[in-house]
Amino acid sequence: MSTPYPFTAIVGMDDLRLGLLLNAVSPAVGGVLVRGEKGTAKSTAVRALAALIPAVPVVPGCRFSCDPASPDPACPDGPHEPGGGTARAARMVELPVGASEDRLVGALDIERALAEGVKAFEPGLLADAHRGILYVDEVNLLHDHLVDLLLDAAAMGASYVEREGVSVRHAARFLLVGTMNPEEGELRPQLLDRFGLTVEVAASREPDQRVEVVRRRLAYDDDPAGFATRWADEESALRSRIVAARALLPEVRLGDGALRQIAATCAAFEVDGMRADIVMARTATALAAWAGRTDVLAEDVRQAALLALPHRRRRNPFDAPGLDEDRLDDTLQEFGGEDESDDDPDPDGPGGGGGQPPQGGPGTPPQGDAGQGDTPARPQESEGGEPQSAGGGEQQPVRAAEPYRTKMLSVPGLGEGAAGRRSRARTEHGRTTGARRPQGALTKLHLAATVQAAAPHQRARGRSGRGLVVRRDDLRQANREGREGNLVLFVVDASGSMAARQRMSAVKGAVLSLLLDAYQRRDKVGLVTFRGKDAEVALPPTSSVEAAAVRLEKLPTGGRTPLAAGLLKAHDVLRVERMRDPSRRPLLVVVTDGRATGGVDPVALAARAARLHCAEGTAAIVVDCETGPVRLGLAGTLAGDLGGTAVTLDELRADSIAGLVKDVHTARRVA
Known part of the structure; x- marks a missing residue:
């Protein structure tokens, strides 16, 4: 396995690093979406985070990473007795954009289920990512049917695999991290809202910082192991700080004043629903713990708003994400919390530089306002029009x-293109229009056609009792019609x-x-x-x-x-x-x-x-x-x-x- 690039060696991109670290401190924040142009080390930063996550205690031999302190009573590998367990490194599981549904949620052997009555289940990526990180590169290109499955798992904390009445359920709670280039398309609003935080990244325009980026990358490519060793002390210190912040998190006090600021900010920016308020509260609490404080201050609320609201205030796909910081400051000042601590804020907290890992240049790329061109004057017409x-x-x-x-x-007609919502097409999802013999792995069983194909052969196969003797040749794939893009x-x-x-x-x-x-x-x-x-x-x-x-x-x-x-x-x-x-x-x-x-x-x-x-x-x-x-x-x-x-x-x-x-x-x- 190749040596990952050290997280602490990443230059600049303070918001990106802070957003990832806050999720490491408090997974309840809900993950992070990283938006930015190509070549800005988005994937590098995400993959480097996995090495900083504390080890996870698991039940030995459980394919679904059950917590030995409170094992899942419905675990397919269970039941497990509480207690004991071993620790292993937290996983970061990558979901390829072109993955199949079975690869994501797992596969159930339909033939054995029908013929033998057993649930032969092969776990998918959601099971692997339980209590770890699920990373989706180019998440905006993810197919709709996979997005639907992710939304269901994120909402329920569990994954369900159902095939014609046979079902398997297992826990699936994970930190969702996605990266995307906005030039390649936007996310569906439902999935966008599932990301707790969002950060924008862009390459630095400072020559000195760009030089340092190139220098470190070349050194890493020449000797990955040696480069990682040189940053081992910084990595260890940052890992210890995450552990300390996690321990302090339950003691952080979120006062009524901070809650009023959070609610007023979400109302002022007209975000939909209440998820933004909850994410802001969790983020502000994580920021205080990261700074080593037990009280949430106004600057925590401000930083939480900058991370949690930009992707939630968009009214249509043509609006650029972002917040009016002057309006944000006015709202926070108007609804200032009366119960904040009178002590000076931690100089190492957010706004003081301590919210960032060591070794890296400061600065977030400036965000320019989207200019609006003036309406031109009415043109003069010639006689020719x-x-x-x-x-x-x-x-x-x-x-x-x-x-x-x-x-x-x-x-017109029936296509076979990528899933979408415009024209009729043969798809893996949609209404059933018929059946055929499967070509390759069976994915959607047509139960009635399968039974009809197997029924004439039951006497010749020596059927006894109530069970149906089903062979591979009897299986029928359902033809589905949906919509394509x-x-x-x-x-x-x-x-x-x-x-x-x-x-x-x-x-x-x-x-x-x-x-x-x-x-x-x-x-x-x-x-x-x-x-x-x-x-x-x-x-x-x-x-x-x-x-x-x-x-x-x-x-x-x-x-x-x-x-x-x-x-x-x-x-x-x-x-x-x-x-x-x-x-x-x-x-x-x-x-x-x-x-x-x-x-x-x-x-x-x-x-x-x-x-x-x-x-x-x-x-x-x-x-x-x-x-x-x-x-x-x-x-x-x-x-x-x-x-x-x-x-x-x-x-x-x-x-x-x-x-x-x-x-x-x-x-x-x-x-």
């Missing part, structure tokens, strides 16, 4: 209108013909609404824009709708309308994505008024480009942005060439007149 402005016809970006709930758009590729017209009629605000609002819908349905999204003389990929396909929203907000407009270039660029993007992920079906959403200008015969060229998508069976929607009493219907013609359907901006709304828009399948039947 193209806008005139400085910079060769290009205008400054306009703000998007408020997003709204859109109608359901889906891809798709690749939604937006092709947005940013030419002057759109801006001249001041429609870009409404158009951006429509695309933003579709992006929000894509986030909720677990899609990948991409953005192609066209204007002037060419088209460009503003955002390659990604799971981050937040990144797409930022690109959309900054999108300038102006110039001619190279519709064909936009469609050809989209064709290239989809061709590459089909090679990368052939099971993820695309949905092409073209947002335009249908005009095509520039070059020789631009209309015919656009039609030929559209037919390329139609020939490859790409599902398409054209959002018709044409307005005014007289309409040319060019978007409808484009939709016909694409083999899709056209909807107006008004028809895109979910609250518009029912029946105007169904989905791509309707148009394809007509075509």
Whole structure:
């Protein structure tokens, strides 16, 4: 086993280290989510934490790590007699993003259960992580069915494995730690709320600190064991401090004044539910114990808010996490606790530097405010309808209108892509539609089909008594139908013909609404824009709708309308994505008024480009942005060439007149 990088050798990233250490002191805090750009040692820090966790007493031979002082009465390896036990190092179990359900919760041998009536159970990762750390790298990419299982285990402190009436239950209480790059997509709100704390990390911009990071990493790579030995004393001291803080934790007093500050802060930032209040209380108590105090002070409450609230105050996926610290200070001052100690705070406590492990530069990367661009002045139009402005016809970006709930758009047919919530697909979860012989391991038993297959052979197999003699050939896998996520590729017209009629605000609002819908349905999204003389990929396909929203907000407009270039660029993007992920079906959403200008015969060229998508069976929607009493219907013609359907901006709304828009399948039947 390779030597882990020492926790105390990590340079900077004070919030990350503090968040992890507080969970080591008090696992009841609820884990930590680490958000940050790639290459910032997120995984290194998490893996280094395992070496600092105190040893865990376990019942000898128990595969589920039962505590000998209070063994689980329902343990599958039990019953256990209280007392005795041995100590072992705390485990850190990694959950791969692509893990199967059986790998996470464990596998039950259905064949033996039916034929022999025994519960042959192989524990999964949740059992391994009990009373330890469950680490999920790239947790935002975790499949929905695994997220559901994690949520259930985190809520109940137990894992249930059920297969057609045969069930196994075991305890599963663990410290949940996740790392993610926000550029690759956000977490489901339910899972996000399950993380007690969240920290943002970024690479330092200080040259001296970056030099030290490189120096230590190179030294570790050259001699991991020797490097760890040089940091052994610091690691031992930090481990002792964690043990001392754990011992002090039950004596920490959380007064009414601190509780009022916690409640007032959560109310001021309008967080949902009461979990934030509870997490803040536990975090503030852990901070006091970490500082060696038995009273919770105002600075503990403040630091707890900065760690526990940023990911809970987001109102939609396009809001950046964070807190207004001035507002936080005003709230804490207004509801100051009367029962705080009059003694000076521990200089080694939070805010005094003692909340951090030794050896590491201070400082958290500054968080800039998300700027809001000013709405540009109304452009002048030329006689030809193209806008005139400085910079060769290009205008400054306009703000998007408020997003709204859109109608359901889906891809026709039955897919087999990644689990999601948009189009019909064959999945491991969902309603049962039939049965088949299993290919490989049996995961979802179709009981009726299995019994039907075994029944004719009972006499030949010498059946006696009430039991059913089942063999491998009798087993039938259930066919399940659920929903998949798709690749939604937006092709947005940013030419002057759109801006001249001041429609870009409404158009951006429509695309933003579709992006929000894509986030909720677990899609990948991409953005192609066209204007002037060419088209460009503003955002390659990604799971981050937040990144797409930022690109959309900054999108300038102006110039001619190279519709064909936009469609050809989209064709290239989809061709590459089909090679990368052939099971993820695309949905092409073209947002335009249908005009095509520039070059020789631009209309015919656009039609030929559209037919390329139609020939490859790409599902398409054209959002018709044409307005005014007289309409040319060019978007409808484009939709016909694409083999899709056209909807107006008004028809895109979910609250518009029912029946105007169904989905791509309707148009394809007509075509």
